[in-house]
Amino acid sequence: MAIYDTLGATYGRTRQPDPRIAAQIHAALGDASDVINVGAGTGSYxxxxxxxxxxxxxxxxxxxxxQSAPAVRAVAEHLPVGDNAADAVMALLTVHHWSDLAAGIAELRRVARRRIVILTWDQQIFRETFWLVREYLPQAAAFDDTRAIPIDRLAALLGGARQEPVHVPHDCTDGFGAAYWRRPHAYLDPQVRAGISMFAQTREDALAPGLATLTEDLATGDWNHRHADLLALDTIDVGYRLLVTDA
Known part of the structure; x- marks a missing residue:
């Protein structure tokens, strides 16, 4: 069973593509005449x-x-297309779910004629800069420690890649892990957490103490006092990265 057969039932409600992130991804794809989306999910971006x-x-x-592109049920490690099948291949927030990273990247390189674009995150930066996992939910960060792909390893498998920071807007419409960094109440919503795999795959009893503390800190104003600097920011860099390589 695919992981998102159980985790993705409400994905379409909380994970709407953000136009600013979309613009950055589409710019990275360049003038590709055709694109294959691997680990495509509901079709965001x-x-x-x-x-x-x-x-x-x-x-x-x-x-x-x-109206979205036709979809085929398959995995990255065995793409059901021929060599050099498209100008560009993209894989967004998906490589950490693959069972064989090297095989999946080899498949992307086989299929892409010109360019590969991958959206992922730097776990060390994420852990150090994102207040939610640093202060309240380290258990979720510990889960991500087991599956996050080091950027250097990913770049090496790609044969080299340039990195672009992806800044998260304060009103990001795509509810991935750090999307609500300036809207802390959102993380108290079970539906929001259900659309974020690091929370959905961490036991609720492990999250409960941190969520209770966050609830209290929001009620007392402690969170706002401690993070007043965040409330003045429009975007933040918490480690999300685009890796772009020419095939």
Whole structure:
């Protein structure tokens, strides 16, 4: 069973693509005439020239918009297309779910004629800079420690890649891990947490003490006092990175 057959049932409600992040991803794809989206999920950030989405979870495929690119149920490690099948291949917030990273990256390199674009995160930066996991939910960060892919390893498998920081807007519409960094009450919502794999895959009893402390700190104003500097920011860098390489 694909991981998002169980985790992705409400994904379409909380994970709407953010236009500013979309613009950065599409710019990284350059002038590619056709794009394959690997680990495509519900289709977030697919540009108009997407010709195929590859996704292992039927639950996620079922949430794709009707007008989106055709989708096939398959995994990154065995892409069901020929060599040099598209100008560009993109894989967004997905490589940490793959069972064989090296095989998946080899497949991206086989399929892409010109460019590969991967969105991932630097776990060390994320741990050090994101207040939620640093102060309240270290258990979730510990889970991510077991699956996060070191940027250097990923770049090496790609044969070299340039890195672009992806700053998260304060009103980000895509509810991934750090999307609500300036809206702390959102993390108290079980539906929001259900759309974030590091929380959805951490036991609720392990999260409960940290969430209770966050609830209290928000009620007393302690959180606002401690993080007043964040309330003045429009965007933040918590380690999300685009890796871009030419095939």
């Amino acid at each position: 697919e540009p108009p020239q997407t010709v195929l989405a590859v996704e292992p979870s039927q639950i996620m495929i079922a949430q794709r918009p009707r």
